[in-house]
Amino acid sequence: MTVKVLFVYGTLLQHEKHHETYMKESRLLAKSAWMSGRIYDTGQGYPACIPAEKGTVYGELYEVTADALNKIDVLEEGYDKQEINVMTDRGQLAAVTYTLPEQKASVLKEIKRGCWKAYQLWQQKPSSFYYFAYGSCMDDARFKLAEVDHHFKQIIGGGVLNGFTTRFTLVRPDGSRADMVEDGGETEGVLYEVPFDAIRYLYKREGVYEGTYRPAFVDVKIGDQMYEDCLTFLVLQKSEEIAPPTHYRSEIEKGADLYLSEAFRKKIRSHMDSLIKP
Incomplete structure (x- = not known):
């Protein structure tokens, strides 16, 4: 079975609204993971991120099957799927994640300190x-x-x-x-x-x-x-x-x-x- 490593930072996180539907058969590799980039509030109940040298986006790292990734591709339609380097307490791993073109992010509100869950706590x-x-x-x-x-x-x-x-x-x-x-x-x-x-x-x-x-x-x-x-x-x-x-x-x-x-x-x-x- 072909597997991929996926970095998630928004609604696919554990206990978030899309996790159970899309991630329930995936294997958690790191609860504490992060990439270089910036994360934004789309205003539609989910975030988007862009890779960048400055800034950090926090999320989770999973091993997913090709079939699960195909389903997530449909969910993330309109986003770019790209390979990035993700850091964990055990070291660096290559993973795929879904990002927004930088020009689209320029009109969105940036989430300070890079954590979607913390941002939601303050909002709610x-x-x-x-x-x-x-x-x-x-x-x-x-x-x-x-x-x-x-x-x-x-x-x-x-x-x-x-x-x-x-x-x-x-x-x-x-x-x-x-x-x-x-x-x-x-x-x-x-x-x-x-x-x-x-x-x-x-x-x-x-x-x-x-x-x-x-x-x-x-x-x-x-x-x-x-x-x-x-x-x-x-x-x-x-x-x-x-x-x-x-x-x-x-x-x-x-x-x-x-x-x-x-x-x-x-x-x-x-x-x-x-x-x-x-």
Whole structure:
């Protein structure tokens, strides 16, 4: 059977409106994937992108059959299908994607920071959404200092995320900060249900506007229930890991001790112990 690698960034993404119809038999290669380019709101309920040296478009990477790709060709009629380079946490892959001619994109609204799901969240402004914390936000100390702790009272519980591992790739002078790397592992964190107003604090705290972390969306399992499209944040420029500072490690351990499994608590402590101190 002939297969192709496909990069999707809009309505073919997991949990988006065309995913089940066109992608249900495809194999996910990377939940966190990105290409060089710019993405735009067409105003018709779906985005379009153009390849470009500057800018980044975030999406997912799949292995699809030739038959599935033929059906997607019909859906994407009017777009150019072209081969591009796609980056993942495991390296670069060649893939096909559907792009818009640049002259057609010039009249459209550009989506800042390159993520269709994040853009929709801001556009729709739901009364609440799920937020998955895996670093210092598992503890409420800094929520209280910022006087936003009232936004984070609804704790669903400790959750499991498949496909990712907690690492410490954001290096600062006093030590590193947490990240999640998509390497096929498994990690745990704390799932909150937060009001929409909390998003402003989260974007500021995570340095989204400065390009420190980026918004991403993951599926988190608690017991037998799966919580879909939970907002989380991933480090943009990943460095070699070093140990986190004591105060930051303390926040992680406090949250982990309250909500996460004993096996994970042992694993994350052991990993932090193994890292070289700055």
